[in-house]
Amino acid sequence: MPEEQMVESNGEHRPPVRPLDAVDRDILRLLRADGRASVRSVAEQVHVSRANAYARINRLLEDGVIRGFSARVDQERAGHGTSAYITLKIVQDSWRSVRKRLEELPGAAHMALVGGDFDVLLLVHTTDNRSLRDLVLTRIQAIPEVLSTRTLLVFEETDLDPDAGARGGTGDG
Secondary structure, eight states: OOTTOEEOTTSOEEOOOOOOOHHHHHHHHHHHHOTTOOHHHHHHHHTSOHHHHHHHHHHHHHTTSSOOOOOOOOTTTTTOOEEEEEEEEEOTTOHHHHHHHHHTSTTEEEEEEOOSSOSEEEEEEESSHHHHHHIIIIIITTSTTEEEEEEEEESOOOOOOTTHHHHTSOSOO
16 A cells, blocks of 8 residues: 555545646536436547546546445425434544444435534434434434434525536526
C-alpha cells in the first residue's frame, strides 16, 4: 500500500486527493445534473473524446470524487409523508459507534458530524408523524451515547439545481 494513501475515520484507505481540472469539473457538473448521461453525451458536451471522458469518469470514481449514482426521490410520493432533521448531542468520542447505529435506522437518509450546539445532524424520512415519534423516542434515544435530541420537521423540500451556481442565477427565472 503506498504511503500517500490516507486512512479515513471509518478505517477505509483512500488515495490522496488529486487536483481537478476544468474538464473534470464540467464532467461533475453534467453528472450531478443527469447521472444517467451517456459517456458519449458527456464527451460531446465537454469537448473530449469518448475514451478520454470514460477514463476521467473512471478515475473520478476510483479516487472517490464520485461516490456513486442515485435517483432523486420525491419522498412524499414514495410513501414518506414526514421528513425531519434530528440534531443529537452525543458522548464525546462515541461518533463511530453512534454512526453505526444510526446507519441501521429505517428512513435515515443523511448524517453529518458537525461542530456547534449539537454533534450530529440526521435527516430521516418516515411514513407519518407516529413513525417519526417512534423512531426518535424508541430507537434514537435508546442509543446509550445519545445525550439529547431535537427534532425539526421539514414542511417543504427543494432540490437545488446543480447548475444554478455555475450560471449565477437563482433557478426561478
